[in-house]
Amino acid sequence: MTQISLNTINEQLLKSIGVGIAIIRYRDLHFSFHNAAFAEWFGDPAESEAVREITADLRDRAMDAFRETGRFQAEVQVKPKRRTLVIALNMYLTDLEGERMIVAECQNITRMRELEQMIDSYSSMVERNTRQLEREKERVEKLLLNLMPKKVYEEFKTFGVVTPQLHPSVSVLMLDFVGFTDFTERNDPTVTLGELNDIFTAFDRISEQFGVERIKTIGDAYMAVAGMPDPAPDHATAVAHCAVRFLRYLERRNQSHRYTWQARIGLGTGAAVGSVVGVQKYVYDVFGPAVNMAARLEVFANPMKIVAPVSMKFDLIDGFQIKDIGAFDIKGLGQMELMNVEGNMSLAR
Structure with missing residues (x-):
């Protein structure tokens, strides 16, 4: 693997739990560095190996984004074991010791997406229950209006x-x-x-x-x-x-x-x-x-x-x-x- 001084990279970031880091040469898309979290999610790239198939489908979009803004963001699904994970990618260009490099920050947002789905599901359930309660309310009101005049019902309801x-x-x-x-x-x-x-x-x-x-x-x-x-x-x-x-x-x-x-x-x-x-x-x-x-x-x-x-x-x-x-x-x-x-x-x- 190309020897690049890692002193310029935030040590705390490299050691952060749940954050994957990879550094890729811009000119040939070969890996110069990756940490354990990245390897756990995307596999452990061999020395000087180019970007593999897991991110190859994003390559064209990423390169277009780099040329326009120098940054690229996306979400990808990986399945390192039996469970499918949702990984948020934040990639940007930088210069390290005179070399144009791509820094890829990866974060596991599976739990967050699951929570969002749970919230969406709960919201849908609340909406269904609300509609059901409204129907029940209308049914009860109709029943009470059959039992008493409307003016009396309004007084009773109030x-x-x-x-x-x-x-x-x-x-x-x-x-x-x-x-x-x-x-x-x-x-x-x-x-x-x-x-x-x-x-x-x-x-x-x-x-x-x-x-x-x-x-x-x-x-x-x-x-x-x-x-x-x-x-x-x-x-x-x-x-x-x-x-x-x-x-x-x-x-x-x-x-x-x-x-x-x-x-x-x-x-x-x-x-x-x-x-x-x-x-x-x-x-x-x-x-x-x-x-x-x-x-x-x-x-x-x-x-x-x-x-x-x-x-x-x-x-x-x-x-x-x-x-x-x-x-x-x-x-x-x-x-x-x-x-x-x-x-x-x-x-x-």
């Missing part, structure tokens, strides 16, 4: 609780089906659930059209309210429109489906309180005189009829057909004048 609110003027619709118990006894539960799901889904769409909130279903009972949580001056006409459309939907459905359904509907008006009930299983519920009235009057409705108190006549008379049916003793409410409500033929579709 404060964690819902303050009970008294609404002095609302209208409530209560519906149940005639002969539901007999139907459940005659048919498989999956049939019953399928039928109710189909019908209640249609009811929900009708309610949405008129700004009416479905509060809950219990078995075959369907309860909806207008005028809360947001006040609505036309709450009485809104629930009446829903009631009429519910019955029309059932009539048309009965013409084409195997199973036929008949419903009774009671309407009530007055004050009501709305709030979230429960700590672990949240349920938005509505209580008060308007709810009690609708539940009581539903019992007085004949199949496929709508019963409402005469006190709602002023609000409904212009848009509906009204027929007084007399005074009745209503449990908890005393004597009350009732009427049947039907839709105008001009509104039928």
Whole structure:
């Protein structure tokens, strides 16, 4: 090996753990010096041996870089044993004792690249988990919005609780089906659930059209309210429109489906309180005189009829057909004048 004084080379650099050093003659690319780390990664070059195949593929790029900037940097993969290593090369030109030389500094960055891959993998996992959490959040929000009005949900999401609110003027619709118990006894539960799901889904769409909130279903009972949580001056006409459309939907459905359904509907008006009930299983519920009235009057409705108190006549008379049916003793409410409500033929579709 060409004898070059090594005093000009930093001894600490030569002895640095994990750093490989090689000095190559620029004119013929023969090795003049290399340390143990270089030999471990690239093999031990023989005396005066030229750059071998491990770096030959970089030769053209390196020589072009030397001519332009005097430096060349690259990363190469070597496999001295069974494990593939990533080596960072930093090569530059210098003059040593009048000879143009290439100094090659090599550093094993395998661990760093592995850590980068681990970080990238972890970042991808975090992104996937974040997307999954966002989907779960949307699913939970959608579920909660099915359990409570949007305004109530926003309050619950912001404060964690819902303050009970008294609404002095609302209208409530209560519906149940005639002969539901007999139907459940005659048919498989999956049939019953399928039928109710189909019908209640249609009811929900009708309610949405008129700004009416479905509060809950219990078995075959369907309860909806207008005028809360947001006040609505036309709450009485809104629930009446829903009631009429519910019955029309059932009539048309009965013409084409195997199973036929008949419903009774009671309407009530007055004050009501709305709030979230429960700590672990949240349920938005509505209580008060308007709810009690609708539940009581539903019992007085004949199949496929709508019963409402005469006190709602002023609000409904212009848009509906009204027929007084007399005074009745209503449990908890005393004597009350009732009427049947039907839709105008001009509104039928």
